[in-house]
Amino acid sequence: MSRASDRAYGTIREMIMSGEFAPGDALGEEALAERCGVSRTPVRDALRRLEADMLITRTGTQRSFVADWSLDDIADVFELRAMLEGYAAQRAAERMDDDTLKALRACNAELRKAVSTSPPNVDLFLERNREFHALILESAASRKLVALLASVIEQPVVWRTAHHYGEEELRRSCSEHDEVLAAFARRDGDWAEAIMSSHIRRAFHAYADAHRGLTAIDKSGRMRMA
Amino acid sequence: MSRASDRAYGTIREMIMSGEFAPGDALGEEALAERCGVSRTPVRDALRRLEADMLITRTGTQRSFVADWSLDDIADVFELRAMLEGYAAQRAAERMDDDTLKALRACNAELRKAVSTSPPNVDLFLERNREFHALILESAASRKLVALLASVIEQPVVWRTAHHYGEEELRRSCSEHDEVLAAFARRDGDWAEAIMSSHIRRAFHAYADAHRGLTAIDKSGRMRMA
DNA sequence: GGGTTCCATATTGTATACAATTCGAGTCGG
DNA sequence: CCGACTCGAATTGTATACAATATGGAACCC
Incomplete structure (x- = not known):
């Protein structure tokens, strides 16, 4: 897939995997976009993929959090x-x-x-x-x-x-x-x-x-x- | 989720389900956007969901087609x-x-x-x-x-x-x-x-x-x- | 003190413009 | 006739601006 969207996905995923973001942490699109060096658009794509991976969960109003696992x-x-x-x-x-x-x-x-x-x-x-x-x-x-x-x-x-x-x-x-x-x-x-x-x-x-x-x-x- | 994105999802899904779109048909974002009365942004969201549903497939370059099932x-x-x-x-x-x-x-x-x-x-x-x-x-x-x-x-x-x-x-x-x-x-x-x-x-x-x-x-x- | 209302702020949703890429028809050369 | 190439049109990717909505806290009433 496209460069920016992939980079966002990989970067965020890595941050979650490494524990830089703890389970339960909020993930704002704006902040992630800045952190990944891309705009919000590819970040939103990445978040969708990460949700499918169950690495993040989303509230009823689409706010994203790092998933935590019992x-x-x-x-x-x-x-x-x-x-x-x-x-x-x-x-x-x-x-x-x-x-x-x-x-x-x-x-x-x-x-x-x-x-x-x-x-x-x-x-x-x-x-x-x-x-x-x-x-x-x-x-x-x-x-x-x-x-x-x-x-x-x-x-x-x-x-x-x-x-x-x-x-x-x-x-x-x-x-x-x-x-x-x-x-x-x-x-x-x-x-x-x-x-x-x-x-x-x-x-x-x-x-x-x-x-x-x-x-x-x-x-x-x-x-x-x- | 949001209104426009949901409507796009529901509309496209229904068109596939009803057979209005046949398996193998190409699904352009622009055309779908017009058909659903929304912009491409929510359509792209909808396409991602439909891909997860396996109702559509995507080529290596992200072009969308109605999935066909053997x-x-x-x-x-x-x-x-x-x-x-x-x-x-x-x-x-x-x-x-x-x-x-x-x-x-x-x-x-x-x-x-x-x-x-x-x-x-x-x-x-x-x-x-x-x-x-x-x-x-x-x-x-x-x-x-x-x-x-x-x-x-x-x-x-x-x-x-x-x-x-x-x-x-x-x-x-x-x-x-x-x-x-x-x-x-x-x-x-x-x-x-x-x-x-x-x-x-x-x-x-x-x-x-x-x-x-x-x-x-x-x-x-x-x-x-x- | 407990609960409620309201509003400023933050966050997400959508539209649009533009850049990058891909596709395919037409052309050329073999 | 077939294949490689080129270039214009179509399609997707990204950025940005703005609209809609949710959030959290302050002020307020009971």
Whole structure:
């Protein structure tokens, strides 16, 4: 898309992701426009996209605020992701061709490489991991599924805390990917669905455990994301 | 939201739904603005929303076209809807309170009333049916699920063809709703999920059968929506 | 003190003008 | 006849000005 609108989107998104804006903070169009060096018009576009991403919420009068997520909300998103990615894996298994399978194997090999160093290269891991899941999603061949998962997959919270994964968790992820590949090789949709769903669920609990250790949860059940 | 932007959204949506614009038609902002009696600014807002609804698609250079749906695409959407509504029903069953259950029973009673006349009052049926499913979705208490289902639930194709349901299908829908309610009354999440999922799947096949009888499918596998 | 009304201010909605880009027809050369 | 190129027309992107509306606090009444 266009330059200014994209820059606004990226800039605001980054500010939210990095925690520069805390959940609940008000986001005025004028202020954002100045901060991004563009006019309000592309900012409004960006805000619409960010709303779709659920990174911001809007009041009845269209005022924007940084979304805040309760632990329940986060669990919720992971649950949906587990379901949708499981479904994607099932469809992918039924449609898998040998070329894609080879590509997935290569991708997971690189994942292993990222983990084998010490300390592990987490950024590379995340990039390859994203690629792995993207390949599967593509193989699922469902336009709507792509749209749904896109809105669920890149959540701010998850993104920021992936760095807290331990080496053991990273390694286990690779093993689970292997099992997904085995299911693909046998075109076993149910197996692929089950293992993928469980893969995502484990990721959530790893996240929740790590996060519980790092941040306090106040009496209302909300946790600080910053 | 604001008046002009809403009017643009509603007007364009209606034009697509009614078939005034055929799938594949180009939608210029200027032309739409004039047709809606507003300027391009609110039209651009509306187009963004319609894109999220997947009622229109956009090229790499942001030109807009009325989306066209293959039979596979439609099957796809129903499959996702079956999964998501099944999940919603499961969560709803686990959280169901007596007041909501009573409201659902009343709602289904009205559904029956809409069917009992001859000819059946299809508009009333659709309205109450929407209410029934909305109540369940609300009880599921998942913000993200609401967002996902919203983008899947009101598809143009489905909406327009619901009128083709036969009296027998309408009656069966009520019975299936009864079974969902029975599952709710027992707080049996798995049962609720299974019956709801099957409810949606049956709706799809009823739609597909009715539609196959009414419209031709050309050699590319695409079907006319108008 | 608690609540209400009112108004200045801030914020969002819309229209319009203009810049940047894209599309496609027509042309030229092979 | 086909393909690459060019340029005018059409379309989208952005900035800005102004209108409409919401917000928050001060003044006010009970």
